[in-house]
Amino acid sequence: DVKVTQSSRYLVKRTGEKVFLECVQDMDHENMFWYRQDPGLGLRLIYFSYDVKMKEKGDIPEGYSVSREKKERFSLILESASTNQTSMYLCASGPQEMPFYGYTFGSGTRLTVV
Amino acid sequence: AQSVTQLGSHVSVSEGALVLLRCNYSSSVPPYLFWYVQYPNQGLQLLLKYTTGATLVKGINGFEAEFKKSETSFHLTKPSAHMSDAAEYFCAVSLYNFNKFYFGSGTKLNVKP
Numbered sequence: 215d216v217k218v219t220q221s222s223r224y225l226v227k228r229t230g231e232k233v234f235l236e237c238v239q240d241m242d243h244e245n246m247f248w249y250r251q252d253p254g255l256g257l258r259l260i261y262f263s264y265d266v267k268m269k270e271k272g273d274i275p276e277g278y279s280v281s282r283e284k285k286e287r288f289s290l291i292l293e294s295a296s297t298n299q300t301s302m303y304l305c306a307s308g309p310q311e312m313p314f315y316g317y318t319f320g321s322g323t324r325l326t327v328v
Numbered sequence: 329a330q331s332v333t334q335l336g337s338h339v340s341v342s343e344g345a346l347v348l349l350r351c352n353y354s355s356s357v358p359p360y361l362f363w364y365v366q367y368p369n370q371g372l373q374l375l376l377k378y379t380t381g382a383t384l385v386k387g388i389n390g391f392e393a394e395f396k397k398s399e400t401s402f403h404l405t406k407p408s409a410h411m412s413d414a415a416e417y418f419c420a421v422s423l424y425n426f427n428k429f430y431f432g433s434g435t436k437l438n439v440k441p
Contacts, residue, residue: 218371254337256418256433257372304371314379316362316420317429319371 217241218307218320226326233292235323237305244310246288247317248272248280251302263288295327332421334432342440347391347406349435351419354400361402362420362429363393372418378402389413414439 259272376387
């Protein structure tokens with residue numbers, strides 16, 4: 215089975231801190247994604263990447279950046295954390311033929327910014 | 329643009345009753361359709377998908393869904409609810425030439441004893 219691993223399940227950070235959320239997948243997938251999930255809003259796409267060193271903005275990229283230096287790792291960076299970034303963050307990956315196969319999700323990181 | 333509408337943010341059923349979770353989509357071309365399930369404090373898990381072929385698709389845990397092109401719908405059903413089905417369910421759409429999914433806002437299923 216494909217495994218998508220997010221480095222932390224729960225994280226508490228202070229306002230203004232730089233925060234790194236790490237995601238690693240072990241199936242050589244080309245596509246990787248970062249979503250945030252908030253009650254009543256469903257999943258909202260922050261950033262995605264089709265290949266190493268490649269990134270594209272999703273629907274809500276403001277306040278975030280990403281890094282993909284290696285194919286298996288996709289990092290989400292909160293440059294200066296704010297309380298409105300308190301949320302559940304979900305990483306996902308998928309093969310080149312992803313529209314046919316679908317995503318595989320990590321278990322999520324619940325981030326609280328105080 | 330694509331969109332996915334899930335009718336009902338919360339659905340409550342009794343154990344043993346029929347589960348029906350509704351999903352409608354808008355797409356100018358035939359999409360691929362997915363249902364994902366999320367148990368508390370976990371990521372999303374693929375429940376079932378429709379790509380081509382038979383319009384009635386079966387997934388894990390006794391769930392199934394039917395693609396109805398004329399109604400642009402992909403409703404999820406299960407004949408008899410179990411307590412372990414309590415979770416949040418997300419419908420998603422993708423296009424064959426576009427590596428991006430569009431998710432509905434989710435439906436939380438509560439199963440009463």
